[in-house]
Amino acid sequence: MKRIEWIDNAKGILIILVVIGHICAWLAYDTYPMKWIYAFHMPAFFAVTGILYRYTQKHRRPFGAAVVRLAEQLLIPCIGFEVFGYLFDGILFGFSESPVQMVTTTVTEGFHYNLGWYLVTLFAAEILLMITLKITEDSRILYALCAVSYLSACYIPVTVIIRICTAYLFLLLGYLLKDRFENPVPAAALLCLAAVSFCAYRNIRVDLNNGILGSRKLFLPGAVCGTYFIMYISHFINMSWPGRHSLIIMGVHLPLMDGLRKFLETR
Secondary structure (H helix, E strand, O other), X not given: OOOOHHHHHHHHHHHHHHHHHHHHHHHOOOOHHHHHHHOOHHHHXXXXXXXXXXXXXXXXXXXXXXXXXHHHHHHHHHHHHHHHHHHHHHHHHOOOOOHXXXXXXXXXXXXXXXXXXXXXXXHHHHHHHXXXXXXXXXXXXXXXXXXXXXXXXXXXOOHHHHHHHHHHHHHHHHHHOHHHHHOOOHHHHHHHHHHHHHHHHHOOOXXXXXXXXXXXXXXXXXXXXXXXXXXXXXXXXXXXXXXXXXXXXXXXXXHHHHHHHHHHHHO
16 A cells, blocks of 8 residues: 555654653653653554555455564564564663563563554454444444443553554544544644643543553543544644654664663673
């Protein structure tokens, strides 16, 4: 599929916000800029993937082949980035655990060296989306599923469920609202900027990795409005290079930041 410039720009803006958010977390926990970024940046990434389903029609491919291709795109890089982080940290600062221990702790405690939780969550949510769209593309049913997903994320206090339901929700919203995201209205974008800024100020820091959404009344409007605003500015800000390489940046920036932190601590 031919690359879509505004989509690449949106991914570029979002991956830069991811890096800035992690820098904020490193320097000062729960600052307002960090809360503002965390209010929407990961849901917006999910929404971008949902938008792309309108272009790629991935759900119309044979299901088995689509799942295998999805695993190649998400799970294999996820494993590769975890191995990169383990080797990078071990070579520079010494191996604190054996490869077997690293695998064991990754399985039992989660990923240490990259945003693997995001890739695994996206994999699961995309499978749900493909199954859904193979059954129906009726927008009324899809919006009803959005409501079910959000209520599940809000009222089932299990981190994995919160992650997958939130991802599925924003995949659906990206798919349903593709035309609105592709042709955003300037006045609406400014209102959305004000809305996400207010929601970020009033809510606690959203942390999807740990299943923290904060206020049910503030999370969804903040995430949707933040997504809309990013889609709007992506039509004017050229961030296509980081957008085209967002997966690599996502996979390597945390090990690099952690290495820099350890280096500075030894000085």
